Amino acid sequence: MVAPAVxxxxxxxxxxxQFGVVNYLLVAAGLVATPVAWLGEPGPAFAAVTAVEVxxxxxxxxxxxxxxxxxxxxxxxxxxxxxxxxxxxxxFVTLPNLGYLLVVASTLDTINVVRHYDIIGVMTGGGPAxxxxxxxxxxxxxxxxxxxxxxxxxxxxxxLLMVLAFAVVYLRVTRIGRPEVAR
Numbered sequence: 001m002v003a004p005a006v007x008x009x010x011x012x013x014x015x016x017x018q019f020g021v022v023n024y025l026l027v028a029a030g031l032v033a034t035p036v037a038w039l040g041e042p043g044p045a046f047a048a049v050t051a052v053e054v055x056x057x058x059x060x061x062x063x064x065x066x067x068x069x070x071x072x073x074x075x076x077x078x079x080x081x082x083x084x085x086x087x088x089x090x091x092f093v094t095l096p097n098l099g100y101l102l103v104v105a106s107t108l109d110t111i112n113v114v115r116h117y118d119i120i121g122v123m124t125g126g127g128p129a130x131x132x133x134x135x136x137x138x139x140x141x142x143x144x145x146x147x148x149x150x151x152x153x154x155x156x157x158x159x160l161l162m163v164l165a166f167a168v169v170y171l172r173v174t175r176i177g178r179p180e181v182a183r
Contacts, residue, residue: 004056008122011052015039015123042131045124049132052119057109067101068094100173107170111163135159 002010014021015038023035038048071094079089095102117136120126126133126141133141135155143152 003118004116005118005122007056008052008119011048011055012039012123015048039124040128042129045128046131049120049123052123053113053116056119057112060109060112061105063105064098064101067098071097103173104170107166107173111166111170114159114163114166135162 015023017023017035017037017040020035020038022038023032026032027035036044038044075093075097076089079093084092114134115136117140120132120134120137121140124132126137136159139152139155139159142148142155
């Protein structure tokens with residue numbers, strides 16, 4: 001477990017154009033002729049921030065691997081005996097058994113991605129040319145760099161509504177199949 005800002009700082013060093021280990025390995029392997037300015041151009045900057053965000057979220061989504069291990073083998077055997085193809089076993093055995101976990105993991109990960117500013121803030125600050133300026137970075141840049149607090153408040157409300165929408169979906173899905181509690 002690495003704090004997002006610390007992980008972003010490590011990746012910032014690794015992606016540094018002159019002395020970063022990523023460029024060194026790419027040049028040494030002959031995959032690129034000259035070092036790449038990963039965080040200096042819009043396309044590579046967006047790809048780098050996305051890769052770091054995925055790197056940060058992989059352990060959380062690995063819960064799906066644990067969910068795969070809880071599916072009873074008897075269900076796969078029964079489907080095979082019934083003549084189900086690999087696609088049908090996936091569709092009618094794996095997905096229904098992982099449905100709840102898929103929704104919970106994807107919803108919580110989406111909420112975490114929406115609220116993260118630290119990786120973008122440390123690596124690019126929303127630049128270059130706004131290529132990595134997601135809503136949290138836009139909110140910060142509007143409020144504290146451009147000193148436009150009214151617009152930042154509106155962005156904050158939009159961000160809140162998005163997170164609330166995902167939270168409502170999460171709450172509704174997690175209640176499916178549970179008995180109603182007497183009030």
